[in-house]
Amino acid sequence: MKIKNKINVWIIVAAVGLIVEGWALYVVGESPEHWRPAMIVKDEPDARALYETMVKTLRELESLSYTSNCSGPDDRSSTYQIQLKKPNTFRVEIVNNPSPKITTFVGDGEHLWIYWQGSRPFLRVDDKESHAQSRSEVYIKKATTPDRNSISGRIDLLGAIWHGLILDPSTFHGYVDPLESTIDGVRSRGPYYYRGEECEIIEVSYMEAQRTRYFWISKEDHLPRQIKQIDRLAENHVRVEEWSKIKRNAVIPQHKVTWSPPEGWRQWDMPGPDDVLLKNGQKAPDFDLPSADGGRIKLSDYRGKTVWLCMWECGCPGCRKVLPDLQTFYEENKDKDLIVLGFNCTDDKKLAQRFIRETGLTFPNILDSTDEAKKVMLRDYRNKTQTLPLHYIIDAQGNVMDAWCGYVEGHR
């Protein structure tokens, strides 16, 4: 009996040890590579106040210039020389390190000018022919309208920069980041000396921790010194933006924020996101991909019905607005041979499923982050600019009826 008791004791001790170690491994092992509810930040008033002070400081300056270096773990980086001047002018010079080629953005208050010294790079919207025809001595001119395209938005649209800005410089001009309305909370991560400067780190999570930003805010001038963004997609994307050479309210010469094209230069109308999509009447490419509920969805199975194909992702504010509308539309038209089909090829599965559940989406959704699904979106459905949400209306014969990008209030 004694031996039996001893063995029993050891078994119990081993079991307890295993449970405790299992718990420990789960807690320490869960680096935030996989989305968890614990990543959603709860608001702390002091941290929120610090964040708002940062935004307010940015907005109250008369001028601001700084250098921003944006990088990621892929060893590539882009450097931005940014000059901002009230009321609404700016100059941004971008370099993909170590290339010397500079892409310049100048906003003079009326127009946005984009130009390059030497030949321009191959952009996302390009094809060989169009690039060859508009390679050098060209510029882009756009009206500066208070639309959804901010400085960062414009830069991202080009698709030629390795790492984009995290904090939109347009905040200086009063621009409100669409992500602002999706903030879960702001909390403090403690003090930190960044390159000898005393900073406070705050953590901001957006869209139920689909995205998290960390700001190293200087105690001296309330401006950031470093910003880190983590996008929780199927894989995590990290990028870092480091500020340096910050000058507040310094004089920025007027010629820096104005530009006129040299003689002989041609204006090039860069195709917009909608311009590169499939045209009406073209065959909508078929696909057969996994769905969010574990099954599979084949586009050709819906032949005979009109399909509203919507490509979306959790981290896209426009998508989050359009999807409830689509759900309503789907419910109203269920009996009318009209189907809404969602398509998500970027997000973390758990996060996307939670989002679908919480938003109450009942229309079928493709949820597949493999390269095959990405090819369908980028290549087959021509989403070269990776603008979301992307809509295709496909008729009963499988041909494209309409196609557009983005979300416009009241579009439905």
Place this chain on the structure above:
Amino acid sequence: MKAYELIKETFCRRGYIWIVHVVWLILYGCFWWLFLPRNGTEFGQFGRFLFIWGGFFLPLALTAGIFGDDISSGRICVLVTKPLWPGELYLCRLLGLSLQSTVHFILAGCVLVILHLIVRKGSIEHLGLWLLASWLLFNTVATLSMSLSIVVGRTFNSLLILVVVVTGYFLMGLLGMAMSQKESSGVLTAFIRYPWPPFELLSKLASGEYEKYSLTVGRFSIAKSIACVVHSLVLTVVYSIIGIILLRKRQFSRQRD
């Protein structure tokens, strides 16, 4: 009395042991003095020095040949014939080492605090956490070294660990870089991080996570800190169990006649 003698033995078995402690303390003081940390984040550099020297090199120095010498010389033959469970021998020696390290790190803390008070400059922020992390690492490395000492002769246990850790981490790092884009990199990371002495976890416990492309920022939460400590202690227990089993199963004989 048994435990007391075995614990005392860990300090008295070699003449150089007290010298090692003194030299290490002097090293901490010199390093701190030369590279005076001006603020909390800079203290991280010093903390790492304390962590590696106190948590890794110190146990290697103290456990060199702890069983290997006894086995090579044949002294173990007399020890093993005493009415002593092998686990007692192992655990009491481990306790002796652990107590030595506790005193060592307390003294180290005192030395640094005194230096800090004398100089009135610099920062000793989070010193306590670094000392705790170093102590935990010391225990884990010490048990690993002790267990290895049972099968590896003389003082080669320490040398083996030193060589394996240095080359192993170097190779794993290269492999990790090569595999960084692949799914299996997670398996490799787990292999480096969990079954071996928890260098990464403990240094993050003490310093927090501020690497440029890390997926979090800031110090560990209470739960994560406790989990880290628990994991380190469980690892120590696992290495000890392995050592005790080896000691039980090993045969001791210097002659064949």
Place this chain on the structure above:
Amino acid sequence: MTISADETMIDNDKKQAAVVECRQLTKIYQKLLAGKDTAVCALRNISLSVGEGQIVGLIGPNGAGKSTLLNLIAGLIFPNEGSVAVCGHPARSIEAHRGLGYMPEHPVFLGRYTARAVLRYHGALSGMSKQAISHQTDTLTEKLDMGEYLDRPCTDFSQGMKQRLALAIAMINDPKLLLLDEPSNGLDPIGIIQLRNFLKELRAAGTTIVISSHRLGELEQLTSDYMFMYRGQVVSFADKPSGAHAGRLRIELVSDGKAIAEKLLPPSKVLSATDTKLEVAVGDPREVPDIVIELAKGGARMMDVTLERENIEDVFVRLCNEGT
């Protein structure tokens, strides 16, 4: 006496409880990952039972398996087959070790410790209290004449001092069984005498002692219970049927020694015969008068009769030769 070299035990005195009991022990040394052809069979099917209060000497040439047997009894190594029990408990158990004292051939101590500290250390490991250790230290110091160097560090010790200290360590917990491997190594003649007397005292007190030694003369003065080992097997000369004898009878005759031997004595008994000298093997000294009377009756004119007893060295050499 209860020494058995055969597979079955011969137990003449059933009242004596066996302190050591070995059953069909086999020990094979083989290096890890080496082939079976490199294996060395150090012990082959040994059975042994040693009772309380006995002193048993293990003798044999180098490589016979003496140390292996000692190590098996001490629990330092494990047998491939068979079992070993000490005081009724398996050899490597704590219970067995409570009554065991082991002295290795080449004792090693922690150099920085004094002899007193070493004794205290080992006494503590044996579970003794401080007072008991102190008392036992004093007793052993006196008996083994260690007073002069008790408080000196072991690094300063000569071989003889180390042997004494090793013996003291083995005796610290008053063991029931003492295993001594070459105990008189390095001892001066006085030390050897002291050791012998000490061991006799222990035997009288009921301690069982198993000694492995090459000093046959010393063993002979200590005990008459030997276990002769050769190539991993036990040959106990007391049981060997052929050639076993307690000595030889040397007889000097006037003449006709050869003829008389052929006529009166069995050939197996006659070791050598010439006309004037006869050598007769004698198993028991009580045979001598019968042999002399027989020869006298047969007409032998004997001038001198001398009984030469076979000593242990003679046995050792004889058995080694027989073994080869």
